[in-house]
Amino acid sequence: MTHDLDRSHEQPLNLQHLLLSFEGRTRRSHFWIGWLLLLGAGVVLGWIPVLGQLLSIALIWPNTAIAVKRLHDMGQTGWLVLIPWVVGIGALFGGVIMAGVGVFATAWTEDPWALLAALGPAMGLFALSFLVGFIFLAWIGLVDSQAGSNRFGPNPKGL
Numbered sequence: 001m002t003h004d005l006d007r008s009h010e011q012p013l014n015l016q017h018l019l020l021s022f023e024g025r026t027r028r029s030h031f032w033i034g035w036l037l038l039l040g041a042g043v044v045l046g047w048i049p050v051l052g053q054l055l056s057i058a059l060i061w062p063n064t065a066i067a068v069k070r071l072h073d074m075g076q077t078g079w080l081v082l083i084p085w086v087v088g089i090g091a092l093f094g095g096v097i098m099a100g101v102g103v104f105a106t107a108w109t110e111d112p113w114a115l116l117a118a119l120g121p122a123m124g125l126f127a128l129s130f131l132v133g134f135i136f137l138a139w140i141g142l143v144d145s146q147a148g149s150n151r152f153g154p155n156p157k158g159l
Contacts, residue, residue, distance in 0.1 A: 072152035091129035
């Protein structure tokens with residue numbers, strides 16, 4: 001059984017708009033294509049010393065752009081993209097402080113387990129940050145589009 005769907009209203013994949021613009025909406029499939037391209041670019045750049053790390057910073061813009069457009073497609077504000085950033089930066093500062101206090105508190109003991117016990121809460125905070133980012137990615141990557149047009153534009157599926 002074949003389904004003859006009218007796909008004439010669908011928006012084709014435009015990589016320049018997908019990766020550089022914060023305007024409009026994007027489909028789940030286009031989001032995942034862009035996300036995988038950026039993941040691949042990040043892995044390749046990670047192998048290049050110094051210059052690769054600097055260029056990896058430039059990937060923040062397109063990653064944020066595809067996430068914002070995906071949030072728009074769900075009818076949400078693009079500012080929600082800050083959630084994993086705020087949690088991640090907070091976890092980084094909190095984890096470094098916890099680890100520093102733990103190292104300082106166990107500096108006078110010869111027991112390596114004391115140091116590991118002191119670093120445990122920092123590792124838990126880092127794991128929580130990862131979990132928040134993963135849940136956010138799953139949310140924007142798996143939740144369906146808002147039907148019809150919304151304040152961010154027409155439905156990219158043409159529905």
